[in-house]
Amino acid sequence: MPETATVEKIAVKININVNGKLYARQVEPRMLLVEFLREACDLTGTHVGCDTTYCGACTVLMNGLAVKSCTMFAVQADGSEITTVEGLEKDGKLHPIQKAFGDSYGLQCGYCTPGLMLSTHQLLSGNPEPSEKEIRKAIAGNTCRCTGYMNIFKAIELAGRNMKGA
Amino acid sequence: MYPRSFHYHRAGSLEEAVSMLGQLGEGAKFLAGGQSLIPLLKLRFANPEHLVDLNFIPGTSFIKEDSGALHFGAMTRHAEIEHSALARKIPVLHDCAAGIADVQVRNRGTIGGSLAEADPSGDWTNALITLDTIVHCLGPSGARTIQLRDFIKDAYTTALAHDELVTEVEVKIPPQGSGGAYLAFKRSAPVYPSASAAVQLTLAGDVCQDAAIALGCVGLTAIRATEAETALRGNSLSDKTIATAAEAARAAADPQTDMRGSAEYKRQLVVALVKRAIQIAVRRARGEQVEGAHLYA
Numbered sequence: 001m002p003e004t005a006t007v008e009k010i011a012v013k014i015n016i017n018v019n020g021k022l023y024a025r026q027v028e029p030r031m032l033l034v035e036f037l038r039e040a041c042d043l044t045g046t047h048v049g050c051d052t053t054y055c056g057a058c059t060v061l062m063n064g065l066a067v068k069s070c071t072m073f074a075v076q077a078d079g080s081e082i083t084t085v086e087g088l089e090k091d092g093k094l095h096p097i098q099k100a101f102g103d104s105y106g107l108q109c110g111y112c113t114p115g116l117m118l119s120t121h122q123l124l125s126g127n128p129e130p131s132e133k134e135i136r137k138a139i140a141g142n143t144c145r146c147t148g149y150m151n152i153f154k155a156i157e158l159a160g161r162n163m164k165g166a
Numbered sequence: 167m168y169p170r171s172f173h174y175h176r177a178g179s180l181e182e183a184v185s186m187l188g189q190l191g192e193g194a195k196f197l198a199g200g201q202s203l204i205p206l207l208k209l210r211f212a213n214p215e216h217l218v219d220l221n222f223i224p225g226t227s228f229i230k231e232d233s234g235a236l237h238f239g240a241m242t243r244h245a246e247i248e249h250s251a252l253a254r255k256i257p258v259l260h261d262c263a264a265g266i267a268d269v270q271v272r273n274r275g276t277i278g279g280s281l282a283e284a285d286p287s288g289d290w291t292n293a294l295i296t297l298d299t300i301v302h303c304l305g306p307s308g309a310r311t312i313q314l315r316d317f318i319k320d321a322y323t324t325a326l327a328h329d330e331l332v333t334e335v336e337v338k339i340p341p342q343g344s345g346g347a348y349l350a351f352k353r354s355a356p357v358y359p360s361a362s363a364a365v366q367l368t369l370a371g372d373v374c375q376d377a378a379i380a381l382g383c384v385g386l387t388a389i390r391a392t393e394a395e396t397a398l399r400g401n402s403l404s405d406k407t408i409a410t411a412a413e414a415a416r417a418a419a420d421p422q423t424d425m426r427g428s429a430e431y432k433r434q435l436v437v438a439l440v441k442r443a444i445q446i447a448v449r450r451a452r453g454e455q456v457e458g459a460h461l462y463a
């Protein structure tokens with residue numbers, strides 16, 4: 001780590017809207033978005049998995065699009081709107097995607113689930129009735145080592161139906 | 167994982183980005199989509215003192231048609247090309263954009279960044295080298311254009327000067343009767359392909375008038391399989407001709423044994439990919455709509 005004086009010299013002031021709340025912070029440019037969410041905002045629902053742009057556990061939405069938050073600097077999200085898993089629930093009620101993952105047993109250990117639900121969110125926002133091929137393509141950047149994916153596909157189909165009906 | 171500390175600079179225009187890099191000197195680098203650069207920084211393979219972020223420059227992400235060519239702003243994301251109806255005018259471009267890594271990476275990664283990085287396993291160079299592609303660049307002494315084949319010099323090495331950047335990628339729309347395909351074989355979505363093949367054919371009736379075949383991930387840069395092209399040119403495309411071309415492509419490949427497979431395995435992949443890409447290209451040249459999809463292990 002560099003000395004404090006150096007850190008202050010290179011620190012950048014950023015404003016990021018996370019789940020509807022504005023976070024104004026002074027950050028080192030090298031701070032990754034996932035660390036910003038977990039350390040500076042105390043939102044630990046976004047997980048660090050591989051930390052190498054592979055597994056998708058750190059997936060969040062930036063202005064509605066899924067991104068891997070381990071492969072962006074927090075300074076690059078300045079002025080943007082981020083949605084994390086904590087932002088899915090509204091007024092104490094689970095989001096249809098969260099509910100469907102539970103109802104369909106679409107998770108086991110749960111480590112990959114926040115990222116999978118946000119990739120699902122991007123998919124279903126544009127296409128509430130995806131084919132199995134479209135689902136596979138949409139979550140190809142999210143690795144799950146427990147479920148074998150079949151119940152995840154079911155959860156995504158169910159979530160789409162419920163969101164369309166809602 | 168944290169990269170080494172760096173100073174962060176946000177350019178407001180392409181001209182400002184160029185002048186910033188010139189002033190900051192050799193220790194500075196441009197940051198485009200970051201999907202290759204940020205992993206390299208985290209592994210500390212690259213340790214720049216300064217990063218000049220191009221992501222906040224307005225007007226650098228666009229897809230338009232002009233004078234028989236498609237023009238892509240350098241910061242156009244792979245996902246924007248994947249979903250563009252205009253980009254489908256050249257099917258190879260859609261094949262390539264839709265198969266790069268995964269949704270998340272395609273939402274961030276850019277066509278200009280991919281070319282400027284010149285990763286030997288990158289998809290764009292291999293897909294675009296079969297087409298008439300011109301790279302528009304901007305440096306301290308102004309703008310210039312470079313043919314893609316002259317732009318790529320070696321692995322991770324381009325014709326760009328240190329303080330020069332890509333502003334636009336121009337791809338000429340192939341003539342009527344021309345069809346192309348880009349196929350990559352991948353172990354899983356987020357990883358680089360084990361091998362890839364790009365094909366662009368122009369037919370007159372059943373006879374192949376012109377052919378361009380390029381191989382990716384099996385050399386230090388994309389390789390033009392010129393003998394495979396010769397095997398097709400002037401001939402009707404029977405299964406035998408296609409098989410001869412695919413065998414010639416095997417000889418042109420120069421793969422390394424690595425975690426993605428042995429050199430021999432990759433040569434075999436090249437044969438299969440070239441064969442399939444030719445078959446799709448022929449059908450497209452005849453006006454058929456064919457979905458090209460990457461192949462996963």
